[in-house]
Structures are given as C-alpha cells and as structure tokens.
Ligand code: IPM
C-alpha cells in the first residue's frame with residue numbers, strides 16, 4: 514500500500530473554494546489502498562494581514578517534506594500588488610526549483626472557443642519556471658521622480674535553459690506528433706535569444722525524431738489564433754510562457770479549464786499543482802468559480818505521482834462533464850465538484 518502526503522495551500526479568494534473540490538475529486542478517484550494524508554497551510558492574504566508573513570522559512574521547511582503541493586490561488590486587492598505573488602507564489606516556485614511549468618492546452622469536445630471553424634488544439638507549453646525576468650534582478654534609480662530609471666534584468670543560465678529545453682524534448686519525443694517549437698524573440702533579445710536557440714539546436718541533435726520549429730513570440734500569438742494545430746510542444750521562457758498560456762487558455766474554453774504543474778523533475782523538492790487562474794476576488798464566495806481547472810491540475814498531480822490510470826479517469830470525467838455542460842445550465846462550484854467526484858468513482 515502506498516500513501517500520499519499532500520500539502521494543501523488554498524490561498525485567497527476562490528482558491529479555497531476550488532481546492533476543496535479538487536480534494537473531493539482526488540479522494541473519490543484514489544483506490545482504497547492508497548492512503549491520502551493532507552496538511553493545510555494557512556498562507557496568503559489572511560496570514561499577511563495577521564502576521565506580516567508571506568512564507569516564513571519554517572513553513573518552507575515543513576512543505577519540503579510533502580510528496581506534492583496543491584495550491585488554489587494567491588492574491589488579494591487588500592494586499593499591495595506583488596507582495597504575495599513574489600513573497601509566496603514565486604518564492605515557492607524558486608525555492609523548490611520548479612523549472613518546468615507545465616501547461617497543457619486541449620480543446621475538448623463541446624468546449625466554447627472564440628476561434629472560427631473547428632480547430633484542433635492539443636499542445637503543451639513547457640514554460641521555464643525559475644529564471645527570466647521573474648528573478649527580481651532589477652532596480653530603480655531616482656524612484657518617483659521624472660528622471661526615474663527602472664531595470665528588470667532577465668536572467669538566463671546555460672544550466673537553466675538546457676534543463677528545461679531537454680525536458681521539453683523528452684515530452685515531445687513521447688508524444689505521437691513529436692514536434693517541438695521554441696518561442697523567443699531572438700531578433701531583439703539577442704543575448705538570451707542566442708543562448709536559447711543554440712541550446713535548442715544542440716540538444717535537438719540528441720532527438721533526431723523530433724521535428725523542430727522556431728517562432729518569435731509575437732508571431733506565435735498569431736499562429737495560436739490562426740493555426741493552433743501547428744503546435745505540439747512549445748518551450749519558452751518564463752515571461753513569454755506566462756503570456757502565451759493565458760492566450761492558450763482563452764482559445765481552449767477559458768481560464769476556468771486551464772491546469773498547470775510546477776514541476777521539479779529531479780524529485781529533489783515537491784512539485785506543485787495549481788489552476789492557471791488567479792484568486793478572482795470579484796466572484797469569491799458566490800459559488801460561481803469553475804473548479805475544473807483545479808480538478809485537471811489534480812490529474813496532473815496524479816500523473817506526476819505515477820497514478821496514471823487515476824489521472825486518466827479524472828480527465829475522462831471532465832471530458833464527459835463538458836459534453837453535458839450546455840444542457841445542465843449554470844451549476845455552482847460545489848455542484849460541478851460533486852458531479853466530477855461521482856463520475857470518477859463510478
Ligand atoms: C501565473 C500567474 C503568476 C505568474 C503571477 C500571479 C505571479 O500569472 O501563474 O501564470 O506570472 O506566473
């Protein structure tokens with residue numbers, strides 16, 4: 514018998530609501546012999562207001578002991594912008610070396626898309642998660658004056674780029690279409706761009722079966738709308754990946770369906786699974802939040818833990834549920850969670 518020791522960070526806003534549905538489905542899908550232990554961490558806006566803490570070292574230390582982390586959403590209008598994002602969410606991604614930020618996009622049947630026709634969309638974005646402009650390597654001179662100068666330097670290391678590019682090749686190689694697209698902006702960002710492109714080409718020689726492609730990020734946004742079928746696996750830097758995955762969510766049923774995994778492939782630290790969406794304070798407490806993105810993130814978590822059959826059951830349940838959504842009319846967060854829990858256990 515095996516057990517899963519899961520850390521749960523519900524966070525802010527709708528985070529708590531969607532996480533409880535995710536856990537409901539997780540409990541329903543796990544076979545009897547897998548023991549699930551959960552520990553909830555009180556992190557986010559409430560904690561910050563009460564203690565001024567975002568993520569104390571002691572909590573980070575305790576989190577390390579878990580097999581994985583399920584996170585809802587972080588951020589609240591009552592907290593200055595960036596405090597929780599940087600101090601909690603990004604701190605977790607950096608401290609646990611989540612260098613693969615995995616964001617799959619699939620247009621499931623009966624899912625609304627703003628795109629014309631009946632596009633085929635089934636790709637995964639491998640977004641670098643620990644470097645780029647996210648590292649906080651910046652500063653400001655003469656702050657607040659008309660002569661202010663602000664910098665935000667993008668950090669790209671050979672080690673950091675190679676490990677994420679290699680991971681993306683592995684993923685592309687394991688998919689039927691075996692196609693990998695590098696997205697960057699190497700006509701302008703020449704230093705980082707060349708490191709990425711050279712690494713991409715060099716590592717690619719080890720994967721002769723993978724077809725490769727390169728796109729500038731601006732062109733990639735056009736193709737995502739006009740010809741999304743051309744994408745299989747995309748590898749890109751932290752900021753480009755942030756932007757592209759919101760666009761990817763918008764064309765595949767919206768942010769309510771977009772799942773993600775912050776993965777540490779070496780297993781040195783726990784990986785963390787979270788919906789791509791934020792805390793949506795405007796609808797918090799109304800029961801309007803769609804828990805599907807969190808539930809699909811639970812599928813990624815199961816996959817990561819090697820519970821492949823259970824992951825597939827969750828995905829199948831979501832697909833089946835989406836089939837009936839239009840006919841079912843508006844349901845609450847809880848009702849969608851219940852329906853999916855029933856489906857995975859049935
Ligand atoms: C995301 C979010 C975060 C990011 C923010 C909240 C820091 O937009 O997970 O995509 O930029 O990575």
Ligand code: MN
Nearest residue numbers: 755756759789
């Ligand atoms: Mn984002």
